[in-house]
Amino acid sequence: MMNKLPEFIQYKDTYDITQNSILTLYKANQWSSAEKPDLLYQALMNSHSLISAWYGDKLVALGNAISDGFLVVYYPHLLVLPDYQNQGIGSQIIKMLISRYDGFHQHILLAENQAINFYKKVGFQRAGKTEPMWIYSGNDHST
Template sequence: MVNYKVLKQSNIAPNIWDNYQQQVNHFEWSGAKFIAKKMAKQMGNNERVVIALDEDQAVGVGALVDQDIANIPESPYFSTLYVLPDYRSQNIASHIVKLVLNEARILGYQEIYVMTQLKDFYEKLGFQYQKMITDFMDRQMKLYRQTLA
């Protein structure tokens, strides 16, 4: 059974935070390495990481971050959604997104953004297309927004 944890860096023992950071860093996707690198530094006060766990093993991740992979004024972002291949098609990804959206609401945000190349996934969760942007790696990405009212 998969359980979920919403993590705030300053509220977790450093050894536990480091353990989750190392597990996320071992995911075989460059986006997961991005959030693992962010976790290795000091995250912002309103930034969160959601971890999906099977026992004590991380099987999925997503994050609420102030700045993502492009230099644009919109903020905050849902960032770095990843679920291990053996755990896909179990609604884990959708659940991670919903937990991040709820955390953003609790923090008082009125809206949240996501940059992606995925088709149809975020639309199904209520995000609306805003515009095309170019990220730090010169990739064309779609920017979506969801109102959190």
């Protein structure tokens, strides 16, 4: 792997991303939503915010937000191609998203395993004594 310094990464807040680029990213991270490519693409294209990271013309990362636009924002997806991880790209995307929703009452996400420490480093903490709950149709998360 060649050295991909962060200054060579371009960040965009447009929705001009091909479905194939998105699927490559999601499959590389083994996310089950890649098994529903049309729904995944529509979900991302209809997000309140979508930030992508590019190395040349290659999509290397993206993060999105769903929000009511006033009080609450939820960050469902943040993915970085495995060869580009641990270089600050994911941190930059989540910081860009958080700053876009500065002053909101709640910033919410679900994190598991190694992602927990990553999100703690950018300011997230466990939400009191709450328990995460969901109805989930995938099979890529442990119970």
